Amino acid sequence: MKVLWNKVSHLRGPLLALLLSMLPPSTSIVLAQEYPTRPITMIIPIVAGSGVDVLGRLLADKMKAKWGQPVVVENVPTAAGTVGVGQLTQAVPDGYTIGIGDQTTHVVSSLVTPVRYNVLNDLDPIALMTMSPVALIGRKTLQASDMKQLIGWLRENPDKGTAASFGQGSGPNIISATFQKQTGTHLRMVTYRGLALAFPDLISGQIDLMFVEQSNMTSHLAAGTIKAFAIMDKNRSAAVPEVPTIEEAGGPPLHIVTWRGMWVPKGTPAPVSSKLVAAVTEALSDPTVRMKIAGIGQEIVSPGQQTPQGLAAHHKAEIEKWTPMVKAANIKAE
Numbered sequence: 001m002k003v004l005w006n007k008v009s010h011l012r013g014p015l016l017a018l019l020l021s022m023l024p025p026s027t028s029i030v031l032a033q034e035y036p037t038r039p040i041t042m043i044i045p046i047v048a049g050s051g052v053d054v055l056g057r058l059l060a061d062k063m064k065a066k067w068g069q070p071v072v073v074e075n076v077p078t079a080a081g082t083v084g085v086g087q088l089t090q091a092v093p094d095g096y097t098i099g100i101g102d103q104t105t106h107v108v109s110s111l112v113t114p115v116r117y118n119v120l121n122d123l124d125p126i127a128l129m130t131m132s133p134v135a136l137i138g139r140k141t142l143q144a145s146d147m148k149q150l151i152g153w154l155r156e157n158p159d160k161g162t163a164a165s166f167g168q169g170s171g172p173n174i175i176s177a178t179f180q181k182q183t184g185t186h187l188r189m190v191t192y193r194g195l196a197l198a199f200p201d202l203i204s205g206q207i208d209l210m211f212v213e214q215s216n217m218t219s220h221l222a223a224g225t226i227k228a229f230a231i232m233d234k235n236r237s238a239a240v241p242e243v244p245t246i247e248e249a250g251g252p253p254l255h256i257v258t259w260r261g262m263w264v265p266k267g268t269p270a271p272v273s274s275k276l277v278a279a280v281t282e283a284l285s286d287p288t289v290r291m292k293i294a295g296i297g298q299e300i301v302s303p304g305q306q307t308p309q310g311l312a313a314h315h316k317a318e319i320e321k322w323t324p325m326v327k328a329a330n331i332k333a334e
Helices: 002-008 013-022 025-034 051-067 078-090 103-112 147-156 171-183 195-204 218-223 270-284 287-295 308-329
Strands: 040-044 071-075 097-102 123-139 162-165 188-191 209-213 226-231 257-265
Touching: 040 051, 040 078, 051 071, 051 097, 051 123, 051 257, 051 270, 051 287, 078 097, 078 103, 078 123, 078 257, 097 103, 097 123, 103 171, 103 257, 103 308, 123 171, 123 195, 123 270, 123 308, 147 171, 147 226, 162 171, 162 195, 171 209, 171 308, 195 209, 218 226, 257 270, 257 308, 270 287
Parallel strands: 040 071, 040 097, 162 188, 162 209
Antiparallel strands: 097 257, 123 209, 123 226, 123 257
């Protein structure tokens, strides 16, 4: 068995998937029983320190403790995550290369950037893991004290209000374009290379607004250096229950929730995928992991969603939601 495995392990994606599918069922079972026997690579197509990265490293530590094999995190943030996702689609489908991403890397980036893969067809889902709603926040000195006043001020002062963007193909830019269309307002977008540069300008009053994932703004809100106008979700967040939903605040029904999932290359043996699913659910049920995830403003999804079927359904729905938003915004990646 090990001799056979060593002979085919150098082959890439689709060919190896075909060979694995031709093996007797008992062979796949034995391979899964032995898995993992060597280090696993976890591709994270986002910079270190991001919400996806923090979650991935928590899972990597738990998987290493469970299996006694290293789980090596590889950050590949190039080209809005498309390079890292592309690497995952081309990896050998044996369970030794796994990937974690979010709606930016696995939805938005492939809608605004030409790619050679299909995120729904070229990956096998493992599990949906956490969510974190997007919030509309502003500088502390902004004269508007709530959403209704903000929309009124923006309508009265077209092109005066400014908002942070991370490029034309970025989530904040697309969300902003949709918000402007739904509220009849017009903002000037100020482009930054990342949150680390945008937040100081928001806090100092150099820009007015930012659409940002909740987990990235909770510490600033607690410190009183910014104001939060709304959570862009149907329900209030447990992390910041004092912040109203966008509809409660008088805004449009624009619901944007950041989420994170795990995938493997298409054709990964089902028994191996099942082991990965079990590892994820076990990690997410650990009290220490749950506490750390809550501490960064993320919310663990229900056990019923921590499945391949749960991630597949959510992924498909997100692509269907973002596609018309990208088209309406007429946005192309820079």
